[in-house]
Amino acid sequence: MRLPEQGVLRGGWANPAITRPTNPLALVASFIDKTLIIAELEIRKLRHDATDLLTRAVQPALWLLVFGQVFTQIRAIPTGNVRYLDFMAPGILAQSVLFIAIFYGIAIIWERDLGIIHKFLASPTPRAALVLGKALSAGVRALSQAVIIYILALLLGVKVNWNPMALLGVLLIVFLGAGFFSTFSLIIACLVKTRERFMGIGQVLTMPLFFASNAIYPISIMPGWLQVISHINPLTYEVDALRALMLAGGVSAYGVGLDMSILIVAMTILVIIGARVYPNVAI
Amino acid sequence: MAILETEQLTRRFGKLTAVDALTISVEPGEVFGLLGPNGAGKTTTLKMLTTLLPPTSGNARVAGFDIAHHAGDVRRVIGYVPQLLSADGALTGYENLLIFAKLYDLPRSDRENRVRDSLAFMGLADAADKLVRDYSGGMIRRLEIAQSMLHEPQVLFLDEPTVGLDPVARKAVWERIEQLRSEFGTTILLTTHYMDEADSLCRRVAVMHLGKVAALGTPAELKQSIGGNGATLDDVFAHYAGAELETGGSYRETTRTRRTARRLG
Numbered sequence: 001m002r003l004p005e006q007g008v009l010r011g012g013w014a015n016p017a018i019t020r021p022t023n024p025l026a027l028v029a030s031f032i033d034k035t036l037i038i039a040e041l042e043i044r045k046l047r048h049d050a051t052d053l054l055t056r057a058v059q060p061a062l063w064l065l066v067f068g069q070v071f072t073q074i075r076a077i078p079t080g081n082v083r084y085l086d087f088m089a090p091g092i093l094a095q096s097v098l099f100i101a102i103f104y105g106i107a108i109i110w111e112r113d114l115g116i117i118h119k120f121l122a123s124p125t126p127r128a129a130l131v132l133g134k135a136l137s138a139g140v141r142a143l144s145q146a147v148i149i150y151i152l153a154l155l156l157g158v159k160v161n162w163n164p165m166a167l168l169g170v171l172l173i174v175f176l177g178a179g180f181f182s183t184f185s186l187i188i189a190c191l192v193k194t195r196e197r198f199m200g201i202g203q204v205l206t207m208p209l210f211f212a213s214n215a216i217y218p219i220s221i222m223p224g225w226l227q228v229i230s231h232i233n234p235l236t237y238e239v240d241a242l243r244a245l246m247l248a249g250g251v252s253a254y255g256v257g258l259d260m261s262i263l264i265v266a267m268t269i270l271v272i273i274g275a276r277v278y279p280n281v282a283i
Numbered sequence: 284m285a286i287l288e289t290e291q292l293t294r295r296f297g298k299l300t301a302v303d304a305l306t307i308s309v310e311p312g313e314v315f316g317l318l319g320p321n322g323a324g325k326t327t328t329l330k331m332l333t334t335l336l337p338p339t340s341g342n343a344r345v346a347g348f349d350i351a352h353h354a355g356d357v358r359r360v361i362g363y364v365p366q367l368l369s370a371d372g373a374l375t376g377y378e379n380l381l382i383f384a385k386l387y388d389l390p391r392s393d394r395e396n397r398v399r400d401s402l403a404f405m406g407l408a409d410a411a412d413k414l415v416r417d418y419s420g421g422m423i424r425r426l427e428i429a430q431s432m433l434h435e436p437q438v439l440f441l442d443e444p445t446v447g448l449d450p451v452a453r454k455a456v457w458e459r460i461e462q463l464r465s466e467f468g469t470t471i472l473l474t475t476h477y478m479d480e481a482d483s484l485c486r487r488v489a490v491m492h493l494g495k496v497a498a499l500g501t502p503a504e505l506k507q508s509i510g511g512n513g514a515t516l517d518d519v520f521a522h523y524a525g526a527e528l529e530t531g532g533s534y535r536e537t538t539r540t541r542r543t544a545r546r547l548g
Contacts, residue, residue, distance in 0.1 A: 030388075034386065037382060037385045037386055040382070040385075041371075041374070041378075041382045044374055044378050044382075045371070045373040045374060048373055048374070048375075048414060049373065113367070114367055114368055114369065115365040115366065115367025115368055115369040116369050116370075116371055118330075118333075118335060118363070118365040118367070118369060119363060119364075119365060119369040119383075119427075119430070119431075120386075121334075121335055122333040122334060122335060122358060122361065122363040123358060123383065123386050123387065124355060124358040124359045124386070124387065125386050279335070282330070282335045282336070283330075283335070283336055
């Protein structure tokens with residue numbers, strides 16, 4: 001800190017006229033900057049303690065190794081000329097992204113109970129940047145899952161598409177999926193406000209989201225009502241895009257462009273809602 | 284001219300009126316204390332002034348900005364240390380400050396120096412690169428005050444700055460607050476229910492009771508008002524808010540305070 005006699009104007013940085021960006025371009029740049037700072041915060045935390053990421057990898061590994069292997073043997077699910085294990089690998093990637101993102105809101109409640117959120121909300125950071133920054137860091141966490149699933153897929157002989165553009169596409173979809181579901185989770189956390197209620201709702205939501213999607217079986221074998229639900233479930237579009245991008249010769253049912261558009265639009269809507277409800281946690 | 288003024292500031296939660304037509308005015312460079320038992324409306328007042336909670340009616344201006352209509356400007360000119368522990372235990376002290384230096388747009392060239400300087404100012408230079416979860420309670424509080432001062436705010440809000448601290452740590456926090464005022468001329472609004480704290484830090488205090496100001500003045504004036512000689516602020520407190528000392532403090536509030544105290548311990 002500087003002493004006044006060094007000739008520095010007191011409160012110089014705190015003068016809004018000096019620090020507040022005014023033209024639209026500067027506003028956007030500032031917004032992106034703030035979003036990245038929030039993500040940086042989360043990444044710094046991960047760097048201090050990453051054990052969480054490894055334990056999170058156990059569940060998808062079990063799905064692939066046990067469920068995947070067995071169902072590949074019995075050929076119960078019609079997956080065309082794609083081996084079942086190959087069919088489900090992108091589904092399990094989407095699932096582990098979902099699981100890591102959907103309980104993200106618990107951290108929001110934890111931070112609220114500690115008082116961390118109050119300080120962020122009293123700072124000039126845009127609310128939407130706080131929410132989007134959290135979504136981005138959920139993406140970073142999910143990325144570790146993607147790496148582990150790719151390694152498992154490799155070991156199990158899944159025909160993976162190693163084209164750099166395809167990998168980049170998977171990366172983007174993983175970020176979008178994690179961002180969407182973590183923001184969804186954040187909104188729920190802001191509404192229910194206690195850990196107990198949040199855990200209850202999280203449990204109730206996770207499995208239906210997973211089973212009412214094309215993650216581990218094609219939608220065509222579902223009963224009609226479930227097909228309808230699956231078609232409005234964003235997870236379906238996430239899995240569809242992953243299936244096209246992750247597998248060698250993978251095909252998309254809806255088109256990767258449409259999948260991405262749906263995820264981007266859905267996530268934008270949630271971030272806007274999230275930015276509105278987020279300040280409520282401090283009350 | 285007052286740097287902070289409230290006019291009929293009111294906040295209701297359902298039927299409960301937490302803050303009832305509060306009108307106060309704080310001079311630049313002043314340390315102003317809000318006193319009162321739990322549930323008197325101190326924290327609610329602070330939450331409104333820091334833009335976390337919209338008022339039900341009335342208005343307030345901080346450094347010339349209306350808290351409802353220019354919340355963004357208010358946020359740039361204030362610092363805030365919540366009652367709960369707001370430093371992130373999973374980060375180092377340095378990182379905690381660095382993130383806020385960035386959020387407040389401190390110039391990149393100067394950022395690192397200012398973070399190191401303010402850690403040193405708060406006596407935390409040696410602990411800068413340790414994780415905050417390994418800090419003592421007093422160290423965490425000093426870190427939080429450093430964090431809230433990085434952008435040289437014109438008004439600093441401290442909500443129960445020494446709750447749960449041992450006497451030595453409290454003394455250290457008081458010294459820093461006094462130093463901030465004398466060296467930087469920061470206006471400080473703090474809440475407390477420790478009378479000795481108000482007595483030694485605050486130029487003026489307002490005793491709040493059930494959302495209203497029950498008494499306002501310098502500690503000396505207040506002691507005078509209830510009969511002078513030998514009266515302490517404790518007597519003032521008991522006189523203006525005493526009868527209802529047990530009214531406030533819900534279960535949730537109490538568990539929180541206890542949890543904070545335990546983490547600090």
